[in-house]
Amino acid sequence: MWRELLPVGRDADGGGYHRFAWTPPELECRAWFADQARRRGMPLEHDRNGNMIAWWLPAGWTWRDGRPHRDQGAGPAGGDAGPEDAVLTGSHLDSVPGGGAFDGPLGIVSAFAAVDLLRERGAVLRRPIGIAAFAEEEGARFGVACLGSRLLAGAIDPARARGLTDGEGRTFAEVLHGAGLDPDAIGPDEDLLGRVGCYVELHVEQGRALAEPVGVASSIVPHGRWRFGFAGEGNHAGTTALADRRDPMIPFAGMVLAARAAAERNGTVATVGKVRVVPGGVNAIASSVTAWLDARGPADDAVRRTVDEVGAAARDAARPHRVTVEFAEESYTEIVDFNLALRDRLVGTLGGAPVLPTGAGHDAGVLSARVPTAMLFVRNPTGVSHAPAEHAETADCLAGVDALAAVLDDLARG
Structure with missing residues (x-):
């Protein structure tokens, strides 16, 4: 998966990435995401704000009307999980100008790999697991970071969002219309939010504080x-x-x-x-x-x-x-303190992983106002982010997959 994404939107001279929302490189990444979902038989949900979610459904759940449904009288695999109990993970596919390869895509690739790992182990879920690709997280095209998650959570006025313009003077509304979305429909999605029990985002570390391969976030600074x-x-x-x-x-x-x-x-x-x-x-x-x-x-x-x-x-x-x-x-x-109970549960699941704050904004921070959220960080030995030197060793990335799989397994089972 990583090799497939690596050349998309990469500058041949500087090595940085230019994957701005709804431009050809980012659209290619979106097509890759849809193909990964299709390969795994995971239904793909497109929300009204340009976000995508690939769903792994437990036994006793079906896909209809563009969303997961728990069947009446579902067997033990369904347990007592309700429609609000889905476990969401993922990140974003867009980049800053000249950005690194790991910021965003690592969380999505790791999520698909974690699902593969759980399936290989024969994990039996009680709750759906969704892998999300949030739109315009970096704000490189329209100037507002985490635009897709802000719209979803009601953290930005839809009218203001429709009027945002890119460097060529095209409005967000125009771009959405060109992508087949209805600009008048954007805004808070209470149905989708009501189906999510928690969100856990894996991300490359943006800094050089981790001495171990994987850490857990405590907060995001203002x-x-x-x-x-x-x-x-x-x-x-x-x-x-x-x-x-x-x-x-x-x-x-x-x-x-x-x-x-x-x-x-x-x-x-x-x-x-x-x-x-x-x-x-x-x-x-x-x-x-x-x-x-x-x-x-x-x-x-x-x-x-x-x-x-x-x-x-x-x-x-x-x-x-x-x-x-x-x-x-x-x-x-403002300062975001991640859900304490969820954070401590992740730390316990991972056997006492280190806890650290971050100075970078994330979709998990925006969504924390509406659902419990948490973050995992994969060690970055260079400490560089938003630049081509951004890096994570393969062994640490695989440790991140193992950690995310353990967390998803714990949350989706119980």
């Missing part, structure tokens, strides 16, 4: 994204005197430096990793600059204070250059 717009006046680079310029690049540069300083003061991290300059000519003074700030930290007040200080610094830097500044929050997630 994190968010803000868009800054600097509006000046376009002009000729050679004929416009310095005193006559309204150059938005100058306060933008000040904002980048202010982000680093504010992060140091508040014990957070702040990153400006994306910028759009208009018109973008070498011999032209920019008319506008749009930049995106990513800020994260151990506490909500520290992150908010960092962003406020960056905003104030941007306005101060813009004033002498007669540039206007606007900034707005695109997404924000």
Whole structure:
């Protein structure tokens, strides 16, 4: 499975991945996912928000009307499990620009491998197991991370989501329509959420804290994204005197430096990793600059204070250059403490696996507001993520499969 996915969307020169939501590489990954489900006889559910779920159904369950159903009078294999007891796992298939191979796909490949392992062992389930591929987790195309799970959980207004645009000006609604989905139907899916008892996501470690192959997540630190717009006046680079310029690049540069300083003061991290300059000519003074700030930290007040200080610094830097500044929050997630009982159950199942927090956002964090969620991390010896050097050793990945299989077996049996 890993070899099949490895070349999809990979840059031949830099080695990074470009699998943006509903672009040809990501669509190829979606087709791969559907084929994996078909090979295993797992019915495939497409929800209204672009997420996919492949289902392994226990004895006494059938697939009809596009969803799993427990048959009346099901035998002992069905036990007393109800329709709300499904165990969900999985991750995402999209990437950041130039991303690594493991972020997202490792969780999905490991989920299919764990199902294979349980089937080989003759596991008898009492609850369905679903493998989910969530849409637009990275937010690389439409700017809002975990968009598919946010819509599912009701964590974003559907009207706002429909109006999100990509770099080419195409709206999320247009792209969904082109993919055969109804943009007017997106939003909270209480039927699907009501069928899920818990969600466990396996992910490559994003950092280098694990000394053992597999760990369990304790929490996700607060994190968010803000868009800054600097509006000046376009002009000729050679004929416009310095005193006559309204150059938005100058306060933008000040904002980048202010982000680093504010992060140091508040014990957070702040990153400006994306910028759009208009018109973008070498011999032209920019008319506008749009930049995106990513800020994260151990506490909500520290992150908010960092962003406020960056905003104030941007306005101060813009004033002498007669540039206007606007900034707005695109997404924000407060600290997420994963379900304690579920976390402890995973730790016990795995014989005392180490527990650690993460500074990265995940679908599991978004869904935690609606269902119990937990995460497994597979050791990353490089500590690099969102870049081609992201890595996990094969032995550790296989240990991750064993761990996920043990967790799914425990949760789906009892």
